[in-house]
Amino acid sequence: MTNQTAPIVTAALLVIGDEILSGRTKDKNIGTVADYLGAIGVDLREVRVVPDEAEAIVEAVNALRARYTYLFTTGGIGPTHDDITADCVAAAFGVPIDVDPRAKAMLLERHKPEDLNEARLRMARIPQGADLVRNPISKAPGFRIGNVFVMAGVPAIMQAMLDEIGPTLETGTKVISDTIEVGNLPEGTYASDLGIIAKAHEAVSIGSYPSMTPNGFANRIVVRGRDAEAVASAREAIGTLVARLRDGTATG
């Protein structure tokens, strides 16, 4: 696929889990998925976190799969009663769900037949028509149905599944990102001029991101876009602005 014809490919992430909303577990998957998708040319456009409740999951799956090229979900595919993601995705698609022989075979790579009890077999319940996503770590697979990819919540397993999924995705032109470190130059001194630069460079998006350090604010300006020349042009204009302000010749 060449850059000239590459479409814009979008995605949403649905994080399923009471433990994130209660604060007990601090999510690590959002940042991983954002980095991964950005690197292969898929735009992550929305993230939602919902509890382990069927109605909330089904509604979010249907809203997000309709809106974006892809939907990725994390969490809720283990053997316990609170693992209801597969059933909810089946309900969202209106398809039956049952133990899938391919998934059962994967579980048997890890568990002896006599240990494959009813609870563990829950992990082989896959909506009809889905393709499996291999889990090299603990074997219980994720799956793809339509444009929805269902992954585990445990970060190491989620990452392994993402590595399986990545090569199968349609991808668009990658977004190029360039960061200008402006240090302790206050946002308020460059905001007006930066806004003028942003208007003059509409092919890119320009963001200003303050962060706090022990020595006060440290600001960064980030230029993002799909056209390398457009990014470079905006970057040069911002570099000139920042140099001018640092020299104290600005009226700010």
Added chain:
Amino acid sequence: MTNQTAPIVTAALLVIGDEILSGRTKDKNIGTVADYLGAIGVDLREVRVVPDEAEAIVEAVNALRARYTYLFTTGGIGPTHDDITADCVAAAFGVPIDVDPRAKAMLLERHKPEDLNEARLRMARIPQGADLVRNPISKAPGFRIGNVFVMAGVPAIMQAMLDEIGPTLETGTKVISDTIEVGNLPEGTYASDLGIIAKAHEAVSIGSYPSMTPNGFANRIVVRGRDAEAVASAREAIGTLVARLRDGTATG
């Protein structure tokens, strides 16, 4: 407010920012807000992350403020062109927005009048009818309009604003949480029995959370509920189950 009459108070969090979706910045506010709200008896029920785009922000604000007791937003209230949260919240409520004299006075605590340029004055643009939320760190305030609280994205400032907001919130009965560490006992060995316990203790929610360590899985079972006796009763049943499985007398 006594526990007997305390209602269930719910909340959503809307994280506004391209930098989270691009992966450049790893969100820290979701976990902080989840912990804070849980500790004061407000149930965080949903989180969404959306880009710095007016349509997406307005739609999410209106969807979430209608659905939950409170909506908190983080990000997009600085002086630069990509800071559009206040304007979007005004649009969502259908009210005008202009420079607010109270907010301007707060900015003057930090900036000399001659430094309060047009860009910095953007930080004093507040939707009509909103109450201000003090910002002890960099002065530019957040605000509350209706059931929506608009906060900064920089974690330290967000936390300071949350501390300002907390005491003003209606709160419900706190959720009590009790964790049973089950170590390397596989989920598949206790999942069926845990499901039976969950059905017998419907006043609580029971979750099983695997995590990976260098030595393999380490699992935790968490009981959450508003009634201390119900939580204790479920915890006891789970403790008995885990002890039985550890003794190897289970059929799991």
